[in-house]
Amino acid sequence: MTDAHDEWDVVVVGGGGAGLAAAASAAEEGARVLLFESERELGGSTRLSAGLFTAGGTAVQRALGVEDTVERFFQHYMDLNHWQLKPGLVRAFCAHAGPALEWLVSLGLDVPAAVSTDAHTPGLCQAGVEDVWRGHVPRDQGYGLVEVLERACRRHKVETVLNTRVEALLYEDGRVRGVVADGIEVRAPAVAVTTGGFAQDPALVERYYPRAHRAGESLFVVAAPGSRGDHLRFASQVDGSVTGEGWGLMLPTAYFQRYHHWQSGFPPASRVHVNAAGRRFMDEDASYAVSSGIIEAQPGPVWAVFDERARRGLPVGYADWTPEGVAAEAAAGRTPRAESLDALAVSMHVPAEALRATVARWNAELPHGRDSEFLRHRTLANKGGPTEPDPIGEPPYYAVRLLPAELVCTHAGLEIDGDAAALDRGGAPVPGLFAAGEAGAGVLGERYIGGGNAVANAVTMGRLAGRNAARAATH
Ligand SMILES: Cc1cc2nc3c(=O)[nH]c(=O)nc-3n(C[C@H](O)[C@H](O)[C@H](O)COP(=O)(O)OP(=O)(O)OC[C@H]3O[C@@H](n4cnc5c(N)ncnc54)[C@H](O)[C@@H]3O)c2cc1C
Known part of the structure; x- marks a missing residue:
């Protein structure tokens, strides 16, 4: 009182x-x-x-x-x-x-x-x-x-x-x-x-949400500057209980992104996410509620594979996902680029046959508004995106590394x-x-x-x- x-x-x-x-x-x-x-x-x-x-x-x-x-x-x-x-x-x-x-x-x-x-x-x-x-x-x-x-x-x-x-x-x-x-x-x-x-506060992230550091040098923080964790310092003053350790929200991004997607831009709709086995493993548009977890559950690196038409069709005006941005990453050797899927597979260290089969399966379904394995057609419809994305088939091909690297909240x-x-x-x-x-x-x-x-x-x-x-x- x-x-x-x-x-x-x-x-x-x-x-x-x-x-x-x-x-x-x-x-x-x-x-x-x-x-x-x-x-x-x-x-x-x-x-x-x-x-x-x-x-x-x-x-x-x-x-x-x-x-x-x-x-x-x-x-x-x-x-x-x-x-x-x-x-x-x-x-x-x-x-x-x-x-x-x-x-x-x-x-x-x-x-x-x-x-x-x-x-x-x-x-x-x-x-x-x-x-x-x-x-x-x-x-x-x-x-x-x-x-x-x-x-x-x-x-x-x-x-x-x-x-x-x-x-x-x-x-x-x-x-x-x-x-x-x-x-x-x-x-x-x-x-x-x-x-x-x-x-x-990097030290508090290390202590209470160390998983964020798995992103290594790709890690970037979009939370407001005042997010310094003073509540955790207050907790120790009053013998307060702290819970929620190890949890937070990391969004999946391309390795080259440095901003929230409103500024960074978006990957092309015509893309397939593949894992180290060269196989597709997710609805590429899965909600951010679950997509980071799906990506983290893969045993090796994860890639977004798309073709030249998709790159050219990226809208301009964003900071990272632009036709020029992707071309520059490829020219610098950071984004694998190749004239054939087989050659791309070599750069990605994934089995070429599997990658070819993955893209062929994607092409047989998604451009016709179907996705029997991952039901992406439903997500595309809910998001108002193109329900029949272009096939992936115009060389050169690109493979951009994806990982949860955008730290939003703790x-x-x-x-x-x-x-x-x-x-x-x-x-x-x-x-x-x-x-x-x-x-x-x-x-x-x-x-x-x-x-x-x-x-x-x-x-x-x-x-x-x-x-x-x-x-x-x-x-
Ligand atoms: C780019 C971005 C997009 C997001 N989009 C969504 C979304 O659409 N929907 C959703 O659910 N979540 C979203 N989130 C997460 C969500 O915005 C936050 O989790 C939520 O708004 C946090 O609210 P809060 O009041 O706890 O913290 P904040 O809104 O960050 O407010 C905390 C305030 O406390 C101040 N402060 C800190 N320490 C002190 C101190 N010692 N003394 C005085 N003041 C202090 C800070 O400066 C800050 O102003 C997004 C986050 C970001 C960064």
Whole structure:
């Protein structure tokens, strides 16, 4: 409870999706809220995102005739994560995700009841491995979502301090009593830690998500600069429980990519992914929820093989996947290029006969809108791509190495319960401490869910953290 010396009821640490949702909802409860943001502007990774939001049983789904329930969403979520997450927490998340989305809509976010074929067209899209469509794409993407929450915070008189990195929690007599920022103690009975992930801190990545380093020199980070893992430092101050170790989201990319695909561009539709055996092993357009795992499960290197027509047809204007970009990589000897598939196979160190047979099988089916082995025709249709991609047959041929190398978000953080209360190592709530988003762990598991798992987690659990922090402080 607030005591006479407290100027604030709730302090929120970090102003991305989770923090803004926490601040707005705490203020809606009547709390006096102070929000610290370490960077010059609010938004964090949430601002950089597509804003894609996964939720089940929503008005948008109903309007499009998609039958869905919280229970079904929960079942899918747990199954895809092999039940390695705590069911009670995930059930709370699934139950509150739909209402959190409706809340955003009530605050001004536009999510039209329209079919979307990608993560950028406003509406409802299918992420690729879902039983029903759950990917809600807002107009103006993550930027739009952040703007809506910022406006709500302003309306509710949330005090925002930019450019100020909270350095520690105030922890006295077994409870959190505020924070320290710029060497100054700011007292409050409840604190919500919403500092995002740790992708920008190589030492923390090494410790909590070492798998990312398998990408070697190809590794690049697209998470916001403020993703420095301060929540993990706070955890050690309060004997907090840390969970989600070893998990995060790596997207598969070409070895030469350095940017998120909006800037990097996209590989050609007419391509076949082959493994070290020279065989196809996946739907080339499989959802990013599962594609990194499929690639990592291959015993050796993985390649995207395409022909000259596909290279020439790449759109211009992107940073990496352009006709000139691929030609330059080939000229530099980094991308194998050859006049025949047999010669290409030699450069790739794969069996030539297998590669020839793989491409022949692909050509016999995909250009006719069929994929009996990997069902890619379904993904192409859902993505609004060419349902009958060109055959692969015009030399020279190219083979581009693919690997999960784009680090998007990290999942290790302060363990939370279904009320977004942070837990200590004995499993009891740390009095006065709440956490959400990437900083509050337990909802994001080994497998990304959706389209839209991480933004939904940030806003949904952030909203709960703010509401419960306000109640803890003022009741
Ligand atoms: C390019 C990109 C695209 C993505 N697209 C999607 C998508 O479409 N859908 C989806 O579900 N997920 C997506 N993600 C992931 C998703 O955006 C994030 O997981 C989610 O938004 C994280 O929200 P957050 O509030 O936890 O963290 P953030 O939004 O990163 O906010 C954390 C904030 O805390 C601040 N901060 C950190 N430490 C301190 C401190 N000590 N004191 C004060 N402030 C601090 C940071 O500067 C930052 O502003 C994407 C991520 C990226 C990078």
